[in-house]
Amino acid sequence: MSDEARKLGRLIADSDSVVVLTGAGISVPSGIPDFRTPGTGIWEKVNPMEVAHIDSFRRDPALFWSFYRERLNALSDIAPNRAHEVLVEMERDGLIRAVITQNIDTLHERAGQQEVIEVHGSIRTSSCSACGAKVLLQDLEDRFDEQGVASCPLCLSALRPDVVLFGEMLPPDEMLHATQLAAAADLLVCVGSSLEVHPVAGLPEITLAAGGKVGIVTQGPTPYDEVAEVVCSGDVVAELEAALAAAET
Numbered sequence: 001m002s003d004e005a006r007k008l009g010r011l012i013a014d015s016d017s018v019v020v021l022t023g024a025g026i027s028v029p030s031g032i033p034d035f036r037t038p039g040t041g042i043w044e045k046v047n048p049m050e051v052a053h054i055d056s057f058r059r060d061p062a063l064f065w066s067f068y069r070e071r072l073n074a075l076s077d078i079a080p081n082r083a084h085e086v087l088v089e090m091e092r093d094g095l096i097r098a099v100i101t102q103n104i105d106t107l108h109e110r111a112g113q114q115e116v117i118e119v120h121g122s123i124r125t126s127s128c129s130a131c132g133a134k135v136l137l138q139d140l141e142d143r144f145d146e147q148g149v150a151s152c153p154l155c156l157s158a159l160r161p162d163v164v165l166f167g168e169m170l171p172p173d174e175m176l177h178a179t180q181l182a183a184a185a186d187l188l189v190c191v192g193s194s195l196e197v198h199p200v201a202g203l204p205e206i207t208l209a210a211g212g213k214v215g216i217v218t219q220g221p222t223p224y225d226e227v228a229e230v231v232c233s234g235d236v237v238a239e240l241e242a243a244l245a246a247a248e249t
């Protein structure tokens, strides 16, 4: 067990309100490529700023769905991994209060996490761009027409996935909840996030400004490494399992 993981575990055990913030790195052991890793990312083939942009959906829903249909199918085929399970155990044992996630894959919920705030939306549903009707992911495949566009069962307008697309604001209710949790946390543990994409990347700043501490479990540098109480840079599963073991001794 690394000294850093042991220190993180002790910090978690000694803090009253621990909030966890997760990014793509926690889903990598499930088989989701982290799109920031050169040569392996799902964004290598397309320009995400163009295809996964709200303007692309409005302009050419068939092109948009040609990319997103494949992405949703890939994400619905994967399962939670041990890192998700460790966070569930921490919640069950009263060690952590909530998980704020940038991930849209619903793996925290599927692992059994009770308190999850999805600040980038999720693949769970798609919504009609005209009437707002919602379609569950498991029913979505039946909604594609010959042009490859998913359409609303009520009004036949184009459906869109309920994820935050490029060019869109984050959902205000979820961001408010996340901000309140970050401000009230005496420890914010950031797992598998490079903490580069705002406004989520500003959450550790909120915790620090309110007098709380920040812990990091991420491979690769983050802008908060200098001010973090502890930085665990090893494998995400190994680091979290070690932290859980240390927190419970």
Ligand SMILES: [Zn+2]
Pocket: 128, 129, 130, 131, 132, 133, 152, 153, 154, 155, 156, 157
């Ligand atoms: Zn509709």
